[in-house]
Amino acid sequence: MSTTVPAARAAALSITLRDAPLLTGASLTLVPGRVTAITGPSGAGKTTLLRALAGALPPGARVSSGSIEVLGRDILALPPEELRRLRRHRLAFVGQDPGSGLNPRMRVERLIAETAADRRKTSVADLLRAVRLSVGEGLERRRPAGLSGGQQRRVALARALARRPEILLLDEPTAGLDPALRDDIADLLRDIAEVDGVAIALTSHDPDFVARCADDAVALWPDQPATDPAATAPGPPVPAARVHIRATTSSPVVEVKALNAGIGAGRARHRVLADLDLDLTPGTLTGITGPSGCGKTTLLRTLAGLHRPESGSITLHGEPLAPSYRRRTRDQRRRIQLVPQNPLGALNPAHTVAATLTRPLKVHFALPAAQCERRVAELLTAVGLPPHYATRRPHELSGGQRQRVSLARALAAEPDVLLCDEVTSALDTDTAAALMCLLEDLRSSRSLAVVLVSHDLPLVSGHADHVLPLAGPHPAPLAAQDVANSVR
Missing domain, CATH: 3.40.50.300 (P-loop containing nucleotide triphosphate hydrolases)
Known part of the structure; x- marks a missing residue:
C-alpha cells in the first residue's frame, strides 16, 4: 500500500x-x-x-x-x-x-x-x-x-x-x-x-x-x-417496545383518524399510510420509526398540510384541518411547524439567518425590529448556536448548523405541535443529546407536542412517550x- x-x-x-x-x-x-x-x-x-x-x-x-x-x-x-x-x-x-x-x-x-x-x-x-x-x-x-x-x-x-x-x-x-x-x-x-x-x-x-x-x-x-448551555448527558435508554410511558389526561391537540396517503403518480403511485390513527397530546413526544420509504416523512408532511392524503381526517384542537396548508388559517399554520430532514432546500439561500428567523416573528406576532433582534439571539442560543451566526447565510453553515437554524425558525412561531424529521441525523452525539434536552424543556415549559422521526432507536426509546412503528418494504440484500x- x-x-x-x-x-x-x-x-x-x-x-x-x-x-x-x-x-x-x-x-x-x-x-x-x-x-x-x-x-x-x-x-x-x-x-x-x-x-x-x-x-x-x-x-x-x-x-x-x-x-x-x-x-x-x-x-x-x-x-x-x-x-x-x-x-x-x-x-x-x-x-x-x-x-x-x-x-x-x-x-x-x-x-x-x-x-x-x-x-x-x-x-x-x-x-x-x-x-x-x-x-x-x-x-x-x-x-x-x-x-x-x-x-x-x-x-x-x-x-x-x-x-x-x-x-x-x-x-x-x-x-x-x-x-x-x-x-x-x-x-x-x-x-x-x-x-x-x-x-x-x-x-x-x-x-x-x-x-x-x-x-x-x-x-x-x-x-x-461552540459552547452549548443546553448540553447535558442524555437519560438512560428504555426498551424500544415500551409505549405510553407517560400517563396524561390532557385532550389531544391533534387527532388523526383513518388516514390514507400515497406517493407517486399514475402507475408509480403506491400507498404508504393505511387507516392510520394518531393522537398528539400536549407535553408528549411521539417517536415515529420504520425503514426508509415506509411513509414517515409523508405522515409529517400530511400533518403540516404539504401532502394531500387520499382519505381520513385531521383535527387541531377539535377543529377540522384542511388537507392543504394554503387553505388553513394563518393561526392554524403557526400552530403546526415542520423541521424538514434536509434543511438546505428549505432555507432561502439569499437570506441571512437573522432574516430567516425574523420573518415568522413579524408575520405571526408583528414584533418591532428591536424585539426581533433580541428574539433571534435568544432562538440561536436555545439551539446551541452563537448569536453572531445571525449574519450568515445557509451556504456558510455546516449541515448540523443548518438543521439547528431550521429548528429555531420553527420555534420562532411558538407552535403547539413540532414535527421533527430526522433532526439529529446530521449532528454529533453531544449536540444531538443537547437538542433532545432542548425538546424536553420545550415540552415541559410550553406543553409542546413533539413528533420525532428517527432511525436512532435508543434515542427514540429513551425520550418518547409513545412509539409508532411504520412498516415498509425492504429490498433483499445482494x-x-x-x-x-x-x-x-
Whole structure:
C-alpha cells in the first residue's frame, strides 16, 4: 500500500469565510481502494473539507494556508472547464442534502442514466439494487418529490456510482437510513473501494458505520468549539417496545383518524399510510420509526398540510384541518411547524439567518425590529448556536448548523405541535443529546407536542412517550459479487 500513489491529499489546510474559520489545519490522504471517514462535531469543517476536495468551496471562502491536490492537480486552481471535466469523468460528490441536486422534473431512471459513463453498459436496475432500492414496483418511474429522504439519498449515490469515478466523496451518506440499510451501504462502499480501486472519503457521525466501513479515520475539531448551555448527558435508554410511558389526561391537540396517503403518480403511485390513527397530546413526544420509504416523512408532511392524503381526517384542537396548508388559517399554520430532514432546500439561500428567523416573528406576532433582534439571539442560543451566526447565510453553515437554524425558525412561531424529521441525523452525539434536552424543556415549559422521526432507536426509546412503528418494504440484500458487477 505504501507504493500506491495517493488519489488526493490535503496538507495543513485552513479555510476561512469573512475571516471566520471554517476549517483549521486539516490533513488528509485518500488512497485508491481505501475508505477514509472524516469525523468530528458539527461545525468542525467536515463538509468544507469534502467541498474543497471537489473544488466547490462556498462563495467567499478562501484557503488561508495549506495545500490540496486531487489526481495530481491543485483543484482549487483549475480553470472552470478543466474542473467540470474532472467532476464529470473522474470525481463524484454527493452532498448532505442530495435531494436538492435532483432535477424535480426527471424520473429516477433518467436521473441515473444521464450520469452513466457508458450508457450501453450501465444497467439502471442493477444500480438501484446496489443501493437497496426496489425494482419492478414503479420506483424507477417516480420523480424526486415521490421519494422519501432516504430514497433520494440512495438515488443520488446511484448517480455517482454510474460515473465510475476514481474518487467518491460522500457527505453523511447514511443520514435518514435505518440500521439495516446503513450496514448494506457500508458493505457496498467497501466492495466498490476494494473491487474497483476507488478512493472514497465520507463524513459521518455514526461510529458503528465508520467502524464497519472505513479503513482510516480523520477527526476534525472546531477552532473554537461552540459552547452549548443546553448540553447535558442524555437519560438512560428504555426498551424500544415500551409505549405510553407517560400517563396524561390532557385532550389531544391533534387527532388523526383513518388516514390514507400515497406517493407517486399514475402507475408509480403506491400507498404508504393505511387507516392510520394518531393522537398528539400536549407535553408528549411521539417517536415515529420504520425503514426508509415506509411513509414517515409523508405522515409529517400530511400533518403540516404539504401532502394531500387520499382519505381520513385531521383535527387541531377539535377543529377540522384542511388537507392543504394554503387553505388553513394563518393561526392554524403557526400552530403546526415542520423541521424538514434536509434543511438546505428549505432555507432561502439569499437570506441571512437573522432574516430567516425574523420573518415568522413579524408575520405571526408583528414584533418591532428591536424585539426581533433580541428574539433571534435568544432562538440561536436555545439551539446551541452563537448569536453572531445571525449574519450568515445557509451556504456558510455546516449541515448540523443548518438543521439547528431550521429548528429555531420553527420555534420562532411558538407552535403547539413540532414535527421533527430526522433532526439529529446530521449532528454529533453531544449536540444531538443537547437538542433532545432542548425538546424536553420545550415540552415541559410550553406543553409542546413533539413528533420525532428517527432511525436512532435508543434515542427514540429513551425520550418518547409513545412509539409508532411504520412498516415498509425492504429490498433483499445482494451478494457482494452482484454489487461489484452492478457498478462496473
